[in-house]
Amino acid sequence: MSERLQPGALLGILGGGQLGRMMAMAARTMGYRVRVLDPDAHCPASFVVDEVVVGHWGDVDAARKLATGCDAVTLEIEQIGIDSLRAVAEIAPLRPGVEPVRIIQDKILQKTWLREKGFPVGAFEIVERAEELHGAVERLGGKVFLKTARGGYDGRGQARIGFDGPASEAELHEAWESIGARPAVAEKALDLDVEISVMAARNPSGEVRAYPASRNHHENQILQWSVTPAGVSDEHEARAEKNAAEIAAGLEIEGLLCVECFVTREGELLVNELAPRPHNSYHQSERACVTGQFEQSVRAALNLPLGETVLVQPAAIINLLGDVWIDALNGQPNFARALEVPGVRLHLYEKHTPRRARKMGHLSAVGATAEEALGRVQWAFEVL
Ligand SMILES: Nc1ncnc2c1ncn2[C@@H]1O[C@H](COP(=O)(O)OP(=O)(O)O)[C@@H](O)[C@H]1O
Ligand SMILES: [Mg+2]
Incomplete structure (x- = not known):
């Protein structure tokens, strides 16, 4: 059985974008050291980690440099070259594992795997x-x-x-x-009623936990807001959670697996796509659930016991794309006004150049109900 890695251990992360940054922050909270690999020395994670190794996703030497001395390595992006993943796995435990990432990073392999294993897909x-x-x-x-x-x-x-x-x-x-x-x-093309996602976590000891589903709204195919709980029927909720846990177990994921699902107007629940890492639609889990997704990803990568995933209070997020800065009167959104809204928090990723459709940060809010949490982030977004 894999070792449970104690605080002080060094966690490597392939990718230093906002997901890597928030994973690193969670790891540091628990007393771990963190090193990331990213093409950009000033990536979002660079401000909160011990060390950045600069290199591209296909750079095998850089991947080896990242892994050397690490107690475990995980990732925040699935588009890492397979040779880099293999090179890492020879040096340190690579979580979620080479094989699940190989399958997920290719939509042909991913969809075929889901269909062959009997999971519902369109x-x-x-x-x-x-x-x-x-x-x-x-x-x-x-x-x-x-x-x-x-x-x-x-x-x-x-x-x-x-x-x-x-x-x-x-x-x-x-x-x-x-x-x-x-x-x-x-x-x-499916006639969608709602889009939901379910996060599951699995650690190397084989423990699996699913989160309550999130409801997601996309604009121009980019996630705009997300709220937990999803508010779908108990039957859809139970089936979605079961699917996510079974897919994570079937792929032998060591880490997080987010399962994006469609609920069609005919009431069918179908799997859309998989992501073997933290996911934009679970940023609110930090506030909605006992254990947030970033802490959970750290626990899974280090083979610690997984945290409870039950809902504590409804929470929502809304993404802040570069457009918000570009369209602001003086180039600076009015964050102070947004922060006046009850229950709202601001999360920025320290990306210094706003570009249209670039994820720069998000607002989160809690509420007594999912509708209230969502209403609050939308209100805060309006007054930015
Ligand atoms: N088969 C489909 N039928 C209806 N809408 C779809 C379909 N596939 C994708 N979409 C819409 O496009 C969005 C993005 O597609 P997705 O496959 O999740 O790709 P991405 O990797 O960009 O997230 C989905 O969240 C959904 O809104
Ligand atoms: Mg998607």
Whole structure:
């Protein structure tokens, strides 16, 4: 059985973005030391860690440098080169593990794994070459999301097909080119009622815990707000939590697994996609649940007992994208006004250049009900 790593141990994190930063803060709270790998020496995590190793996700030497001396290594992003992951795993325990990340980082492998294991997924087809797209779109009913197998996020690497009537050859061609003309998954466009996600955690000792589901709202395919609890039926809640726990166990995840789900207008619960790391839709878990996702990720990576995940109070977050700064009158949002709203907190990631669609921070709020928590973050956002 893996060792339980005591405070003072050194945790390595592949990626020093906002997720790496908040994991590092949780680790430091518990007395661990932290080192991150990131292409940017001034990444969000750099301000709170002991050491930054500068290098790209595919840089195997940099990955070795990160891992050397670490007691365990985890990650905040799934798009790390497989050779880098293997190199790390030879030096220190890599959590969540090479194999689950290999499967998840490729949408073709991920979707196929879910379908083969019997988890509910919407209709999809694998499209390896341009010529296969036409038939796939037809068989999927004409309205399709085309998603590149590798590297897509926040709606990037995605194209919608057939939303303005039957797709022409020109539209198919344009969609294929727009995602880089590379292997992809074509998914039937579903009629969504709500989008939810469920976080599960599994430690190397095999202990698994699921969180209460979050309800998520996207705009332009980017998460805009999220609230816990999700407010779905007890049956959907129970099934979503069970799915997440079983997927985490099936993939033998050592860490966090976030399962994004769709609830369709017909009431079907389908798995959309997986993320083997902390997730934007669980930032509010720090306030909503006994144990926040960042502390949980640290516990899992260090093989500590997992924390309780039960709801303490409803909480919500709203993302602050670079647009907020760009559109502010003098380039500076009015944070003081937002902080006047009861129950609101501010979380900024110390990214110094605002860009449109770039996640710069978030607001969180608690409330007596999910609606109140959500209303408060939305109110705070309005007065920024
Ligand atoms: N098959 C689908 N049917 C309906 N909406 C979808 C479908 N796939 C994606 N979407 C919408 O696009 C968003 C982003 O897609 P997702 O696959 O989660 O990619 P990303 O990696 O960008 O998060 C989803 O949250 C959902 O709102
Ligand atoms: Mg998604």
